[in-house]
Amino acid sequence: MARRNLSPQDHARIAAAIRAAEARTSGEIYCVVARASDSYFVAAALFVTAGIMAASLIAALVLDRGWQPVPLAHFVAAQILAVATALVVLRVFPALRLHFVPLRHRYRRAHDNALKQFLARNVHITSARTGVLIFVSLAERYAEIVADSGINARTPQETWNAIVAALIDNAREDRLADGFVAAIGTVGDILAAHFPVSARDTNELGDHLIEI
Numbered sequence: 181m182a183r184r185n186l187s188p189q190d191h192a193r194i195a196a197a198i199r200a201a202e203a204r205t206s207g208e209i210y211c212v213v214a215r216a217s218d219s220y221f222v223a224a225a226l227f228v229t230a231g232i233m234a235a236s237l238i239a240a241l242v243l244d245r246g247w248q249p250v251p252l253a254h255f256v257a258a259q260i261l262a263v264a265t266a267l268v269v270l271r272v273f274p275a276l277r278l279h280f281v282p283l284r285h286r287y288r289r290a291h292d293n294a295l296k297q298f299l300a301r302n303v304h305i306t307s308a309r310t311g312v313l314i315f316v317s318l319a320e321r322y323a324e325i326v327a328d329s330g331i332n333a334r335t336p337q338e339t340w341n342a343i344v345a346a347l348i349d350n351a352r353e354d355r356l357a358d359g360f361v362a363a364i365g366t367v368g369d370i371l372a373a374h375f376p377v378s379a380r381d382t383n384e385l386g387d388h389l390i391e392i
Contacts, residue, residue: 198387200365210301212313213389298313301313310331316359325340
């Protein structure tokens with residue numbers, strides 16, 4: 181998935197796509213892209229520490245069976261040194277952390293962040309409950325659409341899933357801005373079909389992409 185920052189031109193295209201989509205509907209579209217949804221230091225540290233403990237136990241059993249006992253103090257010191265070294269490496273090279281975190285945990289953290297952004301950006305308090313958040317978390321290679329009750333009740337989950345799949349495909353090919361523009365257009369079509377624009381419509385959320 182794309183790792184570079186979006187350019188000012190990308191931001192302008194996405195903002196224009198949001199304005200064009202919202203010109204046809206009373207619904208609201210909000211976009212957020214996160215570099216990562218967690219630091220993952222604690223999760224990676226726990227996983228690595230457990231691995232070192234397990235490996236040291238196996239090594240102790242092998243040495244014991246080979247009649248090569250290791251003094252307890254030396255054994256404990258070696259464990260502490262190994263764990264300390266691993267933690268330093270994880271601290272200095274944060275990109276390594278994701279490799280030690282289960283995929284399910286990464287997706288859970290990204291999903292939690294999507295819900296957090298949905299609430300923190302006030303997408304849930306539009307007047308007709310028609311706010312839609314398009315969320316991407318790059319480090320986890322994760323995307324999600326969080327829709328408020330007004331539109332979610334009228335849209336099958338399969339529809340959202342298809343939009344997310346296309347967005348992920350674009351991001352994977354380093355066309356994140358294209359993915360957002362396409363997703364915004366499709367979400368705009370869905371909103372317009374159920375909540376067409378009215379004369380009293382007001383713009384309740386900002387028409388731009390937020391990078392966090």
